[in-house]
Amino acid sequence: MYYELATMTLPFGTAGQAATNVQAYASGPDAKGELLGCWFTDIGQLNQMIVLRGFDDLAALQAERERTQQSADPFGCGAIFQSLEQHSYQGFGWMKPVRPSAESGIxxxxxxxxxxxxxxxxxxxxxxxxxxxxxxxxxxxxxxxxxxxxxxxxxxxxxxxxxxxxxxxxxxxxxxxxxxxxxxxxxxxxxxxxxxxxxxxxxxxxxx
Missing domain, CATH: 3.30.70.100 (Alpha-Beta Plaits)
Structure with missing residues (x-):
C-alpha cells in the first residue's frame, strides 16, 4: 500500500473551510486514491492540516501527485494555505492497509x-x-x-x-x-x- 502525507500551513480561522475543501478535492471525479485522515495539529508545529491519502499502487499515487502539482487550486485550498508539502510513502509490507475508523475500529x-x-x-x-x-x-x-x-x-x-x-x-x-x-x-x-x-x-x- 502506498500513501501520501500532505501538510498545509493555514492562517488562523481557516481550518474548517480547508477541511471541507480537502474532502471535495480528494473525492472529485478526477481524484485517485482515498482520503484516510485529515487532522489539525494540536501539539508540535501549529496551524497545520495533515492529510493522509492511500493508494493501491505507485502509479496511482504518482498520477495524483501530478494532478495536484498541475492544479491552480491544490486540495481546493490554493487561496487559503500559506505553504504545502507532499511526501510519498510505502507502507511496511506486513502491515494491514489503513482503513477508516468505521471499518477498522481504530x-x-x-x-x-x-x-x-x-x-x-x-x-x-x-x-x-x-x-x-x-x-x-x-x-x-x-x-x-x-x-x-x-x-x-x-x-x-x-x-x-x-x-x-x-x-x-x-x-x-x-x-x-x-x-x-x-x-x-x-x-x-x-x-x-x-x-x-x-x-x-x-x-x-x-x-x-
Whole structure:
C-alpha cells in the first residue's frame, strides 16, 4: 500500500473551510486514491492540516501527485494555505492497509504522528524489527500505519491512535516497563532526527 502525507500551513480561522475543501478535492471525479485522515495539529508545529491519502499502487499515487502539482487550486485550498508539502510513502509490507475508523475500529481522537530518520542500510532492519515488536505493542494501543518515505531524507513515519493524552503517556510508559518497546535493536538504525506531532481529526476525517 502506498500513501501520501500532505501538510498545509493555514492562517488562523481557516481550518474548517480547508477541511471541507480537502474532502471535495480528494473525492472529485478526477481524484485517485482515498482520503484516510485529515487532522489539525494540536501539539508540535501549529496551524497545520495533515492529510493522509492511500493508494493501491505507485502509479496511482504518482498520477495524483501530478494532478495536484498541475492544479491552480491544490486540495481546493490554493487561496487559503500559506505553504504545502507532499511526501510519498510505502507502507511496511506486513502491515494491514489503513482503513477508516468505521471499518477498522481504530479511533483517537488523539493521533500521534512520529517521523524518525533512518541510518543508511537501516530500512529493512527497521521494517523487520517492527514486524516482530508491533503485535505486542498493539495490545496496549493501535498503530495506524508505519511507512517508509519514497522521497526526501531517508526516514519513516508512524501514526498511533489514543483516546486521550493521558492514555498516550500511560501506554508508552507501560510498553517500556514491559520491555516490549522500542523494538530491541531498533534505535541503532535510527538517527537523532526525530519529530512528534499530536493532531486531532477534523470533521471530514475518516479516521476519527
Amino acid at each position: 479511533t483517537g481522537p488523539v493521533y500521534e504522528i512520529r517521523t524518525y530518520g533512518i541510518r543508511p542500510g537501516g530500512v529493512q532492519a527497521t521494517i523487520d524489527l517492527w514486524e516482530g515488536a508491533v503485535p505486542a505493542r498493539e495490545k496496549i494501543s493501535p498503530c495506524v500505519v508505519a511507512m517508509v518515505a519514497l522521497d526526501g531524507p531517508l526516514r519513516f513515519t508512524n501514526i498511533w491512535a489514543y483516546p486521550t493524552l493521558d492514555a498516550r503517556s500511560k501506554a508508552r510508559a507501560d510498553a517500556v516497563a514491559q520491555g516490549i518497546w522500542p523494538p530491541k535493536g531498533g534505535p541503532a538504525h535510527l538517527t537523532t532526527n526525530m519529530v512528534s506531532t499530536i493532531a486531532l481529526p477534523t470533521a471530514v476525517s475518516p479516521l476519527k
